[in-house]
Amino acid sequence: MTNEPSERHGQQRPWHAEAAAAVLERLGCAETTGLDADEARLRLERHGPNRLPPGKRRPALLRLLLQFHNPLIYVLIASAIITLALDHLIDASVILGVVIINAIIGFVQEGKAEQALEAVRAMLASHATVVRGGERLEIDAAELVPGDIVLLESGSKVPADLRLLKTKNLRINEAALTGESVPVDKGIEAVDEGASIGDRTCMAYSGTVVTFGQARGVVVATGAVTEIGRIGTLVAGVESLATPLSRRLEQFARQITLFILILGLVTFLYGHYFGGMPAFEVFLAVVALAVSAIPEGLPAIVTITLAIGTRIMARQKALVRRLPAVEALGSVTVICTDKTGTLTRNEMTAVRLLLPECTLSVSGVGYAPEGGIKSEGECIEPEQNQPLLDLARCALLCNDARLRRDENGAWVLT
Known part of the structure; x- marks a missing residue:
């Protein structure tokens, strides 16, 4: 039997359709002892670390240079160079200033968006509890390999895709994958091969959270081969399309460039050959005409307008990666969105x-320990209400949740 998971064209083997014993045999590991150190090291070299591949981020210099990749900007730069060559320093400075401000606004906005999107990788667990060589160990989640035996408990973040071997009252919140906020009851019985992710009750997927119970599972996929890694790969492969505004601006830039060239040529020929003016004087007149015909402020006006729209959306917690997307979003009539974590906080x-x-009414939102308890609109002291104390005591004894702040300062339950 092979000790490697089978993936074809980015798809995992249907581990959920196989019995637990068959999965262990195929992966070449034992439930009680797990992998030994040497085998784990060999598999780590073969499969690589359990990390999502970094996104294809463009270097800062390339991102800055791309802000000048616009036909209208080319015309403005050419105009500034010619104006500067004619010692019209003020005019050249104004044109270059408009171009630079336009580039800086776009560069800063896109940089903020790319940094924020890196937070997606933080969904993966940082550590994992495994059984190796018959011993229980705490290791870096990046060192997990297919065939590792992983132990889960309430509050654990699932570090890789697991085929569950043993469960005890296990429930897992799979909102990160399915958008469903209600924790799913898990077991070890195989399910139909065609079952959707939400119906694969014998699987625990990377990035999801154990809300209750305990379990033991075997790693069947790590890194980019996991379900969450596959989703990340699909998202990274989405091509950027030009928005209607971008296409119209490019078309306008080509038209005005052609118009200025034709007008300049006609003016030069008429002034020099029919008007008898010196060639240099006619050339200066043509340059002045071309510079005055170019709408220097148009790129800056468009960029500033889009940046204002982006800032307004950012106040509403909506992140825009590319400035032109604001214009496309303005034409949207229907938005199909996942509710959990998007419209609600889960x-x-x-x-x-x-x-x-x-x-009694309770104020406050989410897990933050803020707000109060009111009776008929008046705040009360919980310590003076015995039925309320009894209810709180029952709630305390019926769960083992802990409230804490995460690395970003947000309140979370573990």
């Missing part, structure tokens, strides 16, 4: 407490 919040004697 944080259950209590707003009413039903007690035998009264109903």
Whole structure:
């Protein structure tokens, strides 16, 4: 039997359709002892670290140079060079200033968007509890390999795609993959090969979170081969399309360039050959005509307008990667979006407490320990309400959740 997972054309083997014993045999590992150190090292060399591949980020210099990749900008730069050659320093400075400001605005905005999108990689777990050589070890999640035996408990983030071997009251929040906020009950029984991700109850996928119970599973996929890695690959492969505004501006730039060249040529020929003017004087007149005909402020006006739209959207927590996308978004009539984590926060919040004697209202949103408890609009002291204390005590004893801040300062449950 092979000790490697099978992937064809980016698709995982249907591990969810195989019995746990068959999966262990195919991966060449034992449930109780796991892999030994030498085998784990060999597999790490073969499969690579358990990390999502870095996104294809463009170098800062290339991103800056691309801000000048516009036919209208080419015309402005040529105009500035000619104006500078004629010692018209003020005019040249104004034109170059417009071009540079336009480039800086676009460069800064796109840089912020690319940095924010890197946060997606933080969805992966940083550490994992495994069984290697019969011993329980805590290792860096990047060192996981197919065939590793991983232990999960409440609050754990699943570090790789696992085929579950043993479970105890296991529930996993798979909102990162399916958008479904309700935790899914998990087991070890194989399911139909054609089952969707949300119905594969014998699998635990990288980036999801254990909300209750314990489990033992075997790693079947790591890094880019995981389901979340496959999604990342698909997203990275999306091609950027020119927006209607970009196409219209490019067309306008070509038209005005052609118009200025024809007008300049006609003016030069008429002034020199029919008007009898010296060639140099006619040339200066043609340059002045060309510079005055170029709409120097148009690129800056468009960029500033789009940047204002981007800033307004950023206040509403909507991140725009490319400035022209704001214009395309303005033409949208219907948005199909995932609810959980997009329109909602995937944080259950209590707003009413039903007690035998009264109903209390609770303020505050999400997991942040903020807000208060009110009865008929008046704040109350929880310590002075025995039924409320009894309810809180029951809630405390029925779960093992812990509230803490993550590395970004946000309140999370573990």
